[in-house]
Amino acid sequence: MSETRIGVVGAGILGLAVARRLAELRPDATVTVLEKEHDLALHQTGRNSGVVHAGIYYAPGSLKAKLCRRGVELLRPYVEEHGIPYEECGKLVVALDEGELERLRELERRAAANGVPGMRWLERDELREVEPHALGIAGLHSPTTAITDYRAVARAFAADIEAAGGAIVFGAKVDAIRATGSTARVGTGGEEREFDRLVVCAGLHSDRLARTAGDEREPTIVPFRGEYYRLAPGRDSLVRGLLYPVPDPAYPFLGVHFTRRVGGGVDVGPNAVLALAREGYRRRDVNLADLAETLRSAGFRALARKHWRMGARELRGSLSKRAFAAEARRYVAEVTAADLVPAPAGVRAQALDPDGSLVDDFRINRLGPVTAVRNAPSPGATSSMAIAEYVVDGVLDE
Ligand SMILES: Cc1cc2nc3c(=O)[nH]c(=O)nc-3n(C[C@H](O)[C@H](O)[C@H](O)COP(=O)(O)OP(=O)(O)OC[C@H]3O[C@@H](n4cnc5c(N)ncnc54)[C@H](O)[C@@H]3O)c2cc1C
Numbered sequence: 001m002s003e004t005r006i007g008v009v010g011a012g013i014l015g016l017a018v019a020r021r022l023a024e025l026r027p028d029a030t031v032t033v034l035e036k037e038h039d040l041a042l043h044q045t046g047r048n049s050g051v052v053h054a055g056i057y058y059a060p061g062s063l064k065a066k067l068c069r070r071g072v073e074l075l076r077p078y079v080e081e082h083g084i085p086y087e088e089c090g091k092l093v094v095a096l097d098e099g100e101l102e103r104l105r106e107l108e109r110r111a112a113a114n115g116v117p118g119m120r121w122l123e124r125d126e127l128r129e130v131e132p133h134a135l136g137i138a139g140l141h142s143p144t145t146a147i148t149d150y151r152a153v154a155r156a157f158a159a160d161i162e163a164a165g166g167a168i169v170f171g172a173k174v175d176a177i178r179a180t181g182s183t184a185r186v187g188t189g190g191e192e193r194e195f196d197r198l199v200v201c202a203g204l205h206s207d208r209l210a211r212t213a214g215d216e217r218e219p220t221i222v223p224f225r226g227e228y229y230r231l232a233p234g235r236d237s238l239v240r241g242l243l244y245p246v247p248d249p250a251y252p253f254l255g256v257h258f259t260r261r262v263g264g265g266v267d268v269g270p271n272a273v274l275a276l277a278r279e280g281y282r283r284r285d286v287n288l289a290d291l292a293e294t295l296r297s298a299g300f301r302a303l304a305r306k307h308w309r310m311g312a313r314e315l316r317g318s319l320s321k322r323a324f325a326a327e328a329r330r331y332v333a334e335v336t337a338a339d340l341v342p343a344p345a346g347v348r349a350q351a352l353d354p355d356g357s358l359v360d361d362f363r364i365n366r367l368g369p370v371t372a373v374r375n376a377p378s379p380g381a382t383s384s385m386a387i388a389e390y391v392v393d394g395v396l397d398e
Helices: 013-025 063-081 098-113 124-129 150-163 203-212 288-296 298-319 319-328 384-395
Strands: 006-007 029-034 091-095 121-124 138-142 144-148 168-169 176-180 183-188 191-195 196-198 220-231 242-245 255-259 266-269 340-352 363-367 371-377
Touching: 006 013, 006 191, 013 029, 013 150, 013 196, 013 340, 013 384, 029 191, 063 144, 063 150, 063 220, 063 384, 091 098, 091 124, 098 138, 121 124, 124 138, 144 150, 150 168, 176 196, 176 203, 176 242, 183 196, 203 220, 203 340, 203 371, 220 288, 220 298, 266 319, 288 298, 298 340, 319 340, 340 371, 363 384, 371 384
Parallel strands: 006 029, 006 196, 029 168, 091 242, 196 371
Antiparallel strands: 091 138, 121 138, 176 183, 183 191, 220 266, 220 340, 242 255, 255 266, 363 371
16 A cells, blocks of 8 residues: 655644644654745744633634643643643733723633633732732633743654654745645645645645635735733743733734743733734835735725724834833833833734634635645644644544
C-alpha cells in the first residue's frame, strides 16, 4: 500500500498542532509542513497575549466554547510535561458601572454553561482582595485562567513532528492550491507538490489560500494591529494577574486589558487599529496590495460605515500615549503615561462577513482533499490541541 501524503500549510501553533497529531497517529503517512518564513511562530502565535483562556466568554455550544475547554484539558499536562511555564495567575473581569453589571452576569451564566471551574462573583470590596488596585463595582474571578509561552509550545510541537518522522520545510511560500478530486496540488514558487490531504492553517493569509483551492470567497481577513504597552519596571506590582474589562458584544476584542506575562512584567493593551499590511507590525508598514484588498472588501466597508466612531477612538489611543493611559486608568487609577513603555505589537487575522460582522466562532471548511481553517482568533492558541483533534479526526475519517 502506498503512503498517504499529508501536507499542512503554516508553522504557527495550529499548523504545528495539526501536523503533530497527524504524524503521531499516522506513522504510515508522510507529513510535511510548508512555511513561508525561515522560522516558526513568527506571526500571531509568537505575538499574542500568552493567555490560556478558561472559556468564560464563548456562546455555549459554539466551537470556541467546546474547543477552548478541551484545549485547556490537553494543553496543561502537555506544557507541564515539557517544562514550559504555566502559571495560573487568574483573571478578574470588572464591571465599572451599573450599566456593565448585566453583561457581567451574562458572562457568569456562560462560564457556568461552559463548565469553567472555580468562578466567583465578587462585590466591590472582595475584588480588591484579588486585585488591590482595581477599580470597579463588581467582578467575576476565574482562578484557573493561566499564562504560558505559546512560542515555546510551538517549538515543542515541531520537535514532536520531527521525532515522529514528519518534516517542516521553511522558505516554502504556497502561492496556489489546486484541488483535483482526490488530491491537492500545491505550488511553492516554481515547484509543485502533490498531497492526498492538505490542511491550510495560514492565519493572516487563510482566506487567500482557501480561495485558490476553490473555497467560498467570504469571509475576508482584515488585519487589525493590536498595540501594547508594558508597565515600567517597578510598576508591575499594580496588577497581580489578568485584569480585563467586560467585553462589549459589538467589539469583543476591544478594551484595555492588563496581562501578566510568564517572563515577568505586565502588558497593557491591546487596542485595535486597521493594519496597512497583513503583517504590518509597525505603523509605517504599508503593503498597497493588502490595503487595496481590505478597502475593496464588502465586509470592511460595511464595518467602517457602522463603526467609524469606535475606529477613530482606537486610532486616537494608537497615536497618543496619554489617551491610552487615560483608558488604562479607568481600571487602575494609579497608571500614568510615564508608567507605560512600548511593547511589541501583534496583528489579528479578523475574518469579516460581507455585512461587516466579525465572524465570532472558529470556522473550518472542508473541500474534498483540502481542509481550510478560515477563522481562528483568540482563544485559538489555547484551543490549538483541541482544534488539531477536531481537524485531524475529520481529515482521517475516510
Ligand atoms: C494580539 C493577539 C493576541 C492574542 N492573544 C491570545 C491569547 O492570549 N490566547 C489565545 O489563546 N489566543 C490569542 N490570540 C489568538 C492566537 O494567537 C491565534 O488564534 C493563533 O496563534 C492562530 O494560530 P495560526 O497557526 O492559525 O496562525 P499564525 O500563528 O499566524 O500562523 C500562520 C502561519 O502560516 C504561515 N503562512 C501564511 N501564509 C502562508 C503561505 N502562503 N505559505 C506558507 N506559509 C504561510 C505564516 O507565515 C505563519 O507562520 C491572540 C492573537 C493576537 C494577534
